[in-house]
Amino acid sequence: MRLLVTxxxxxxxxxxxAIRGLTAITTTNRTTWDHVVVVVSALSGVTDKLLNxxxxxxxxxxxxxxxxxxxxxxxxxxxxxxxxxxxxxxAIQAEIDGLLDECARLCEGVRVLGExxxxxxxxxxxxxxxMSARIVAATLRHLGxxxxxxxxxxxxxxxxxxxxxxxxxxxxxxxxxxxxxxxxDQGITPVVTGFxxxxxxxxxxxxxxxxxxWSAAILGAALEASEVWIYTDVDGVMTADPRIAPDAHVIxxxxxxxxxxxxxxxxxxxxxxxxxxxxxxxxxLRVKNTFNPSxxxxxxxxxxxxxxxxxxxxxxxxxxTMITVAGRGMLGVPGIAxxxxxxxxxxxxxxxxxxQASSEQSICFVIPDGGAKRVVESLNQELAIxxxxxDIDTIALEEGVSIITAVGAGMRGTTGVAKRVFSAIGDAExxxxxxxxxxxxxxxSLVVSGDSAKAGVRAIHALTYRETINAQHRPxxx
Ligand SMILES: Nc1ncnc2c1ncn2[C@@H]1O[C@H](COP(=O)(O)OP(=O)(O)O)[C@@H](O)[C@H]1O
Ligand SMILES: N[C@@H](CC(=O)OP(=O)(O)O)C(=O)O
Numbered sequence: 001m002r003l004l005v006t007x008x009x010x011x012x013x014x015x016x017x018a019i020r021g022l023t024a025i026t027t028t029n030r031t032t033w034d035h036v037v038v039v040v041s042a043l044s045g046v047t048d049k050l051l052n053x054x055x056x057x058x059x060x061x062x063x064x065x066x067x068x069x070x071x072x073x074x075x076x077x078x079x080x081x082x083x084x085x086x087x088x089x090x091a092i093q094a095e096i097d098g099l100l101d102e103c104a105r106l107c108e109g110v111r112v113l114g115e116x117x118x119x120x121x122x123x124x125x126x127x128x129x130x131m132s133a134r135i136v137a138a139t140l141r142h143l144g145x146x147x148x149x150x151x152x153x154x155x156x157x158x159x160x161x162x163x164x165x166x167x168x169x170x171x172x173x174x175x176x177x178x179x180x181x182x183x184x185d186q187g188i189t190p191v192v193t194g195f196x197x198x199x200x201x202x203x204x205x206x207x208x209x210x211x212x213x214w215s216a217a218i219l220g221a222a223l224e225a226s227e228v229w230i231y232t233d234v235d236g237v238m239t240a241d242p243r244i245a246p247d248a249h250v251i252x253x254x255x256x257x258x259x260x261x262x263x264x265x266x267x268x269x270x271x272x273x274x275x276x277x278x279x280x281x282x283x284x285l286r287v288k289n290t291f292n293p294s295x296x297x298x299x300x301x302x303x304x305x306x307x308x309x310x311x312x313x314x315x316x317x318x319x320x321t322m323i324t325v326a327g328r329g330m331l332g333v334p335g336i337a338x339x340x341x342x343x344x345x346x347x348x349x350x351x352x353x354x355x356q357a358s359s360e361q362s363i364c365f366v367i368p369d370g371g372a373k374r375v376v377e378s379l380n381q382e383l384a385i386x387x388x389x390x391d392i393d394t395i396a397l398e399e400g401v402s403i404i405t406a407v408g409a410g411m412r413g414t415t416g417v418a419k420r421v422f423s424a425i426g427d428a429e430x431x432x433x434x435x436x437x438x439x440x441x442x443x444x445s446l447v448v449s450g451d452s453a454k455a456g457v458r459a460i461h462a463l464t465y466r467e468t469i470n471a472q473h474r475p476x477x478x
Contacts, residue, residue, distance in 0.1 A: 002226045003184070004029055007039040007194060007216035011233040012290035013132050014044035016083035022136065023143050025231065025293050026189060030145065033226075035184045037219060038147075038191045040136050041212040042128025043080065047195075049073055050103065054124050057111040066107050074100050077131055081138075088138045095134050103127050118162035122196075122206045125163075126153070129193035129212070137191040146188045155179055156197035156218055158205045165197055165205035167218050169277070172197075176222040184223075192219060213271040217285070221277035228283055229297075230270060231290040236298030237262065237269055239313045244454050245461040251312055252296070255304045258312060258407050259285075261443040265352075265405035266317030275300075304409065310417045312408035314460040316453045320352065321372035322398045322433060325379065326362035329391025336386070337363055343382040347375045353403055353445050355434045364434050366447060372397055401433060402453035405445045406460050412441040420463055421446070428452075428459035 006029060008022050022038075029036045042050075053069045056062065077096045081089055106124055110116050133149040140147035155176045158165035180190050194212025197205050207214050213230050220228035234242060236250040237259065254262075256279045263272040269287060278285055279302075288297035330336050337356070340363055344351060353366045367375060379395050386392040404425075411417040418437070421444055425432060434447040448456050 001034050003035040003037070003223055004033040005037045005039065005216050005220040005223065005225045005228045006231060007212055007229070008041065008136075008231045008290060009212065009233070010041045010044035010046070012231050013040050013042075013136060016080050018290060019080070019084060019136060019139050021290050021293075022231070023140050023145065025290065026140060027143070027145055028293075030189065036189050037180065037184075037223065037225070038136065038140075038189055039194045039212060039216040039219060040129060040132045040191060041194045042132050043076065046073065046076075046128035046131070047125055047209070050124050050127055051121070053103070054107050054110055054116060054121065057107040058114060058116045061111050061114065063108075063111060066111060067104075070100055070104055070107075073103075077135070081135055084135065084139045085142055088142065092134055092138045096131050099127050099131055119203060122162045122165075123204045125206050126193070126196035126204055129195050133191050133193045140189060140191065146186075147191055148183060148188050150179065150190050150192045152193045152196050152215055152219075153198035153202070153204050155192065155222075156207075156215065157200055158197035158207070160199045160203065160205065162205055164208045165199075166207075166273075167197060167277075168200070169218075169221070171200065172218060173222040176219060180219075180223065208271070208273075210268065210271045211273075213274040214277075217274045217277040217283075220283055221281055224281070225283055227286060228278060229286045229288055230274070231288050231293075232269060233289065233291060234269065235289045235292055235295045236287045237267065237300075237313070239464045240457055240461045241267065241315065244316070244457050245314075248461065250295070251298050253304045254298055254300050254312065255409050255442075256300060256302060257442045258304070258409050259300050261405060261407045262313055262315050265315050265403060265407075265443070265445065267313070267315040310408045310411040310414045311406045311421070311460065311464050312410070313464065314404065314406045314457050316402050316404045316457050317352065318402045318450055318453060319369045320366050320401050320403060320447075320450075321369050322364055322366045322401050322447055323372065323375060323379070324362055324364040324394065324396045324398075325383070325392060326394050326396070327386070327390070327392035328361055329386065329389065330361055330363075333391065336383075336392075339382050340379060341365075343378040344375050347371060347378050349375050353434075353436050353447065355436045355447075366401065366403060366434075369399060372399065398433070400450040401447050402450045402456075403445050403447055404453060404456045404460065405443050406463075407443045409442045411444070418444055421460055424459040424463050425456055428455050430456045430459070 137149035157171035194215040285300040
């Protein structure tokens with residue numbers, strides 16, 4: 001039994017025309033696969049709008065402003081429904097109104113109390129997907145495709161880390177197969193909300209911004225899908241963000257390792273956690289374009305054939321802070337690194353990159369901009385004795401930096417990749433603040449100032465064309 005899980009992102013459901021495209025794609029997919037599951041994000045921009053409404057409610061207490069923002073969202077959804085539906089139009093509009101009333105009630109509580117809990121934030125943030133899933137399922141039915149919407153809060157069981165929840169896979173698998181199995185057997189296409197889940201106690205959670213890709217992979221793993229296809233607004237994973245490097249082109253094949261590095265270091269096209277559920281089961285992932293569905297896109301599998309040229313793609317992540325802990329007295333003193341990272345963890349900051357001087361006289365690491373000052377305060381407390389004794393001279397902070405990452409499994413064992421990357425960066429007169437290369441040897445990361453990041457991406461991207469490294473005879477890369 002071949003089952004395909006497809007996910008459509010915000011732009012793919014962002015207008016009546018895009019939803020029509022989705023339904024045409026789904027109709028075709030249903031002819032070539034035994035079963036098809038559709039996972040949808042909120043209409044483009046809706047999650048941001050929902051988060052904005054609740055923040056306005058909390059910070060201004062302005063009931064009229066909140067009501068106006070709700071009316072705007074209601075109108076947008078009603079307009080789309082008006083264009084797409086006929087017989088079910090009134091019923092679906094009523095369902096959307098019900099969900100937006102739920103939002104209004106939650107916002108009113110926030111407005112009156114002036115307090116916004118993480119739970120409330122997740123209940124509101126997930127409403128966009130709950131609206132879009134209903135619209136998409138009804139549109140499929142309108143076109144004669146048997147379809148039914150499902151809230152993933154009834155399928156994906158998560159921990160209670162609101163805004164950043166993770167699935168509990170055994171419980172998720174049990175619920176998903178029990179609920180969707182009989183539906184699929186009846187030939188019905190489930191249209192499932194991306195982005196959301198719920199705790200065992202039934203409290204709604206979200207999987208983190210951009211998390212609908214991950215939802216599709218989680219459902220794919222739970223249902224033992226043959227493949228998971230992520231439909232977006234570009235032809236596949238490209239050699240760079242096309243908004244930064246207009247000459248970027250689609251990469252036909254990537255390994256799980258390569259896409260993990262790209263996604264982790266800022267390639268927005270795929271949520272970094274999407275790989276996790278599929279990699280263990282070896283389920284291929286494909287990234288395709290809703291607006292150009294005949295393009296084969298990018299396929300992501302365990303091993304890829306080596307390419308001529310070691311660098312396959314380059315990406316960047318912005319708005320970061322680099323913190324450096326340095327001092328001659330650190331040399332050979334055990335435990336400084338552990339205490340440094342312990343202090344960072346206590347502030348709940350995630351470290352994107354670490355680099356340590358081989359002399360052990362400094363450790364530097366990069367974290368997102370927000371919260372960096374708290375991390376430095378925490379480090380000052382943790383390392384107070386060493387600072388007092390002058391074993392540590394400085395705990396310095398450099399805000400507004402970016403990490404540029406060049407990715408390609410073929411760089412393993414290939415001499416001179418770092419040299420070419422640094423030459424390209426040097427030729428562009430960009431100063432490298434720090435470097436790191438993971439043990440996978442699949443990526444090289446450079447820290448540069450934020451205002452030189454785009455030029456750095458373009459300079460390294462130019463290498464992906466020039467590369468003529470003799471990589472043809474290497475074994476498949478992971
Ligand atoms: N390496 C890359 N390849 C393709 N797209 C990329 C890359 N890096 C960044 N992007 C951006 O990611 C966007 C798609 O991600 P996103 O907007 O989250 O889509 P969706 O709403 O479909 O989930 C593309 O429009 C593109 O601008
Ligand atoms: N709607 C959510 C989840 C998501 O994944 O959206 P998209 O597929 O449009 O990136 C968000 O904006 O974060």
